[in-house]
Amino acid sequence: MGAPLAIEAQGLHKTYGGLFGPRQRALAGLDLAVARGEAFGLIGPNGAGKTTFIKILLGIARPTSGEVKLLGGDPEAVEVRRRVGYLPERLHLPQAWTPPAFLASVARLKGAAHSPRSLLDLLARVGLADDAQRKIGGFSKGMRQRLGLAAALIGSPDLLVLDEPTDGIDPLGRMEVRKLLMDELSRGATLFLNSHLLAETERVCGRVGILSHGRVLREGKLEDLCQSSSHYRVSFAPGCDAQALSAAGFASGPEGPAGAWRCQADTPEKLNEALDRARRSGALLVEVAREEKDLEEVLQEAVRGAAAAPPEVREEAA
Amino acid sequence: MLAVAADLIREATKRKWFLGLAIAITAVLVTLSLSLRMEVVDGALAATRLFGKLAKNPIQSVDVALRPVFFAVAAVTFYGGSVFGIVACADFAPTLLSPGRIEHLLALPVRRWQLLAGTFLGVLALSLAAALYGSGGLAVLLGVKTGLWNWRLLVAGLLSTVSFAAVYAAMLTAALYARSASVSAAVGFGVFISGIVAGFRHDLIPMFEAGFGRTLFTGYTLIFPRISALAGAAMDIAGNQPLQVRSLWSLLAGVLVFGGGVLTLGIWRFEQKDF
Numbered sequence: 001m002g003a004p005l006a007i008e009a010q011g012l013h014k015t016y017g018g019l020f021g022p023r024q025r026a027l028a029g030l031d032l033a034v035a036r037g038e039a040f041g042l043i044g045p046n047g048a049g050k051t052t053f054i055k056i057l058l059g060i061a062r063p064t065s066g067e068v069k070l071l072g073g074d075p076e077a078v079e080v081r082r083r084v085g086y087l088p089e090r091l092h093l094p095q096a097w098t099p100p101a102f103l104a105s106v107a108r109l110k111g112a113a114h115s116p117r118s119l120l121d122l123l124a125r126v127g128l129a130d131d132a133q134r135k136i137g138g139f140s141k142g143m144r145q146r147l148g149l150a151a152a153l154i155g156s157p158d159l160l161v162l163d164e165p166t167d168g169i170d171p172l173g174r175m176e177v178r179k180l181l182m183d184e185l186s187r188g189a190t191l192f193l194n195s196h197l198l199a200e201t202e203r204v205c206g207r208v209g210i211l212s213h214g215r216v217l218r219e220g221k222l223e224d225l226c227q228s229s230s231h232y233r234v235s236f237a238p239g240c241d242a243q244a245l246s247a248a249g250f251a252s253g254p255e256g257p258a259g260a261w262r263c264q265a266d267t268p269e270k271l272n273e274a275l276d277r278a279r280r281s282g283a284l285l286v287e288v289a290r291e292e293k294d295l296e297e298v299l300q301e302a303v304r305g306a307a308a309a310p311p312e313v314r315e316e317a318a
Numbered sequence: 319m320l321a322v323a324a325d326l327i328r329e330a331t332k333r334k335w336f337l338g339l340a341i342a343i344t345a346v347l348v349t350l351s352l353s354l355r356m357e358v359v360d361g362a363l364a365a366t367r368l369f370g371k372l373a374k375n376p377i378q379s380v381d382v383a384l385r386p387v388f389f390a391v392a393a394v395t396f397y398g399g400s401v402f403g404i405v406a407c408a409d410f411a412p413t414l415l416s417p418g419r420i421e422h423l424l425a426l427p428v429r430r431w432q433l434l435a436g437t438f439l440g441v442l443a444l445s446l447a448a449a450l451y452g453s454g455g456l457a458v459l460l461g462v463k464t465g466l467w468n469w470r471l472l473v474a475g476l477l478s479t480v481s482f483a484a485v486y487a488a489m490l491t492a493a494l495y496a497r498s499a500s501v502s503a504a505v506g507f508g509v510f511i512s513g514i515v516a517g518f519r520h521d522l523i524p525m526f527e528a529g530f531g532r533t534l535f536t537g538y539t540l541i542f543p544r545i546s547a548l549a550g551a552a553m554d555i556a557g558n559q560p561l562q563v564r565s566l567w568s569l570l571a572g573v574l575v576f577g578g579g580v581l582t583l584g585i586w587r588f589e590q591k592d593f
Binding site for chain 1: 427
């Protein structure tokens, strides 16, 4: 029997409003599983239901129907929440406190052992060692975000749920945060990330889920999602007949006929037929690889595909 | 729960309202200690000087002479303390429930009812500390100057906290329905004033003609704790006078039932609410 999943959601539905106001469906049958020790990124357009899902995950909101488990247990169980570190999108911090006082407060509420030294070490990890004696009210947005991240790390949690963790942090600071998150992954923690910075998600996460209108549209390993299923990048040796290759169904890339060519083939048979036509024209094949897209293109395709689905399919999906 | 209460107290010590209150109480006590002279001869208050001016009071035994002072202190602690508490504590609950803070707290290994109860306890602790500091400080001051040590002033301070507990329970519950310091304060004042009226219920009922109006007024005032009656009892206790109310325990029971009931409603609402 394998270790329980870090996050397990089945058939999650969440509808807000009802009695005296309009009903708004935030989640429409969400299914998701995140294994222990994984770095999972959840992306999607505004209003997709990402924050609602995170709130249900942590017991901050309750689902209308469906089941969710956190580290194999009930999200509202105290013992489960003790092993979770959470950074909300807009963390409200006490203005008149210093960072060590805030972290000590969080540590007490988590029941986590702490000392003034350990809290200062934690502040140093997030780059706030020099600001330990300043009041939080004087912090910039990025500094507040770093402090929130430090609070999430208290108690060495098994699961880190981070909602826009690098929001407001400068590019160099983001590198530091990424390194910190990778260190946590190395420690064995599971990472669940919600970020609009897709480049950030690509750098940190091994698996990604795309959420739209309350459902997971696509989900899987980053490299699988970003690899096209029907577009290929093909390189030929210099001296190939460009016209013959165009006639064989190849399109030249941005570098022109001397660079890589693109080929669209829905099946391996069609791909090989195209390659055979190219070789018959005298072209020498050097390299064939699936074309890679960035996460932005993957997201766009997934959301457009969902919007373009026939109404009955969309209704059924809803 | 105690950690939540402690954090609230820590937060309050940084706020100008409470710093101002502490400074004001201390200033009054220091000023009185330096400027008030009381000459007691054979247990009688012979002369009183304030800022060097002689107060024209008849020579009376100290406890009789100081009775009006004890009444006044109890009244100020009770009524003044409640009004101050309503204004100064109105935004604790809305701040607890503010976006970004409540999500963070609910994700911690703390049960929902503990967050609410901790907030309630923290406010009560502040109220009690202020009431005991003011009334206790004055008891010590007058004890040193006259030799009359009236610890009943502390009991009056305790009763004012019990009364404020019922008012704050309503404020806390109101904040769960409308996250607003203004609404919370308005509900606090509403309960406070209704409680004062409820305490004079038996005197006011005859002013209504028998019928629907009287029934409505009677029913309305039955809901609220009899704050003015409890204030009167606190003043009687402070002044070492026989209680004018029939039963202090029934008064306290009424306050506790109201406060407990409203707080239970608040906890139920908090447990159900999505954030």
